[in-house]
Amino acid sequence: MARLPIGELAGWHLMVSCGACRDERIVSINRLVDRYGPAPTLVQIVPRLRCAGARCRQPPILVKLRNRFPVHPGPPLVEIFLVDTRPAPR
Numbered sequence: 001m002a003r004l005p006i007g008e009l010a011g012w013h014l015m016v017s018c019g020a021c022r023d024e025r026i027v028s029i030n031r032l033v034d035r036y037g038p039a040p041t042l043v044q045i046v047p048r049l050r051c052a053g054a055r056c057r058q059p060p061i062l063v064k065l066r067n068r069f070p071v072h073p074g075p076p077l078v079e080i081f082l083v084d085t086r087p088a089p090r
């Protein structure tokens with residue numbers, strides 16, 4: 001999935017979590033298409049993601065790709081971990 005052009009992931013979204021300031025946000029793929037066009041892949045875009053907190057700007061520790069919001073009805077939930085550098089629980 002991460003190697004498909006983002007134009008083929010219309011309607012999907014990213015859950016992006018910052019480890020530094022705990023910011024969590026949803027980034028719709030459609031918005032990424034508006035910004036970068038349909039051709040790039042998530043393999044190209046995800047490493048460029050930074051926290052939107054004005055003074056944070058850290059790379060995310062967790063990025064999940066989802067086909068829909070878990071609370072909404074719809075097809076089976078697909079959730080793909082693209083980045084996960086969270087420290088292991090102890």
Ligand SMILES: [Zn+2]
Pocket residue numbers: 018019020021022023051052053056057058
């Ligand atoms: Zn942050």
